[in-house]
Amino acid sequence: MKSINFSKTILAATLLLALPGPLRAADVNGRWKAEFQVQDSQMKYIYEFKADGPKLTGKCLRDRDGEKATNAVQDGKINGDEISFVEIVKNQDQDLRIEYSGKVAGDEIKFTRKVGDFGSNEIVAKREKEAAPSAAVAVTGKWQSEFDSQVGHQKYTYEFKLDGATLTGKATREVEDQKTTTDIKGKVTGNDISFTEPLKIQDQDIEIDYTGKIAGDEIKLTRKVGDFATTEIVAKRMKE
Numbered sequence: 001m002k003s004i005n006f007s008k009t010i011l012a013a014t015l016l017l018a019l020p021g022p023l024r025a026a027d028v029n030g031r032w033k034a035e036f037q038v039q040d041s042q043m044k045y046i047y048e049f050k051a052d053g054p055k056l057t058g059k060c061l062r063d064r065d066g067e068k069a070t071n072a073v074q075d076g077k078i079n080g081d082e083i084s085f086v087e088i089v090k091n092q093d094q095d096l097r098i099e100y101s102g103k104v105a106g107d108e109i110k111f112t113r114k115v116g117d118f119g120s121n122e123i124v125a126k127r128e129k130e131a132a133p134s135a136a137v138a139v140t141g142k143w144q145s146e147f148d149s150q151v152g153h154q155k156y157t158y159e160f161k162l163d164g165a166t167l168t169g170k171a172t173r174e175v176e177d178q179k180t181t182t183d184i185k186g187k188v189t190g191n192d193i194s195f196t197e198p199l200k201i202q203d204q205d206i207e208i209d210y211t212g213k214i215a216g217d218e219i220k221l222t223r224k225v226g227d228f229a230t231t232e233i234v235a236k237r238m239k240e
Contacts, residue, residue: 025078026104032125041065060087143235171197
């Protein structure tokens with residue numbers, strides 16, 4: 001009798017394990033972009049999705065021939081690579097129900113978009129990639145450099161600030177324990193950086209011109225001191 005009950009327990013557990021469970025949801029978090037034609041209108045959409053288990057929420061940012069509106073994602077569901085939700089659009093003081101159903105495939109979602117009783121069309125939404133921070137943004141902060149020159153060993157701290165592509169800040173120079181701080185001006189375009197440090201040396205006003213490339217936490221610079229000398233230096237980002 002005990003043997004029969006044990007066999008039944010094993011069989012029941014096996015059947016439970018064989019039942020299909022919820023599929024792992026595809027990654028849809030983020031922004032997706034779609035453009036398509038509807039009758040005589042050009043539709044542009046940004047879908048902002050946020051998944052919490054099988055529940056999908058977010059926004060539909062809609063642009064129809066320049067007329068913009070934002071509607072909530074309603075009744076959103078995601079199961080494996082299958083996605084569905086509803087968008088309610090205000091049309092001539094009436095609520096128009098738009099139903100979406102589709103499949104996620106990497107960075108694309110192929111949707112069937114059903115607009116009330118008016119009809120349906122097939123659309124494709126593509127994931128919007130997050131732009132990597134530009135070098136212009138990444139250069140903000142303090143950088144240090146040390147190098148030998150004709151006037152001795154020099155230590156520099158460059159403090160950079162940006163307003164668009166315009167570079168401003170300060171250059172603090174130390175030679176034989178003597179420090180001077182000078183305002184600098186320049187520009188940053190992509191990975192390219194250039195700026196000028198006006199300096200007084202032996203009662204003479206000299207402009208030091210810098211040009212170089214930003215590469216992560218390093219800037220390789222050519223430092224040209226008037227008509228006197230040119231030196232290749234490296235400035236490294238100071239960690240806070």
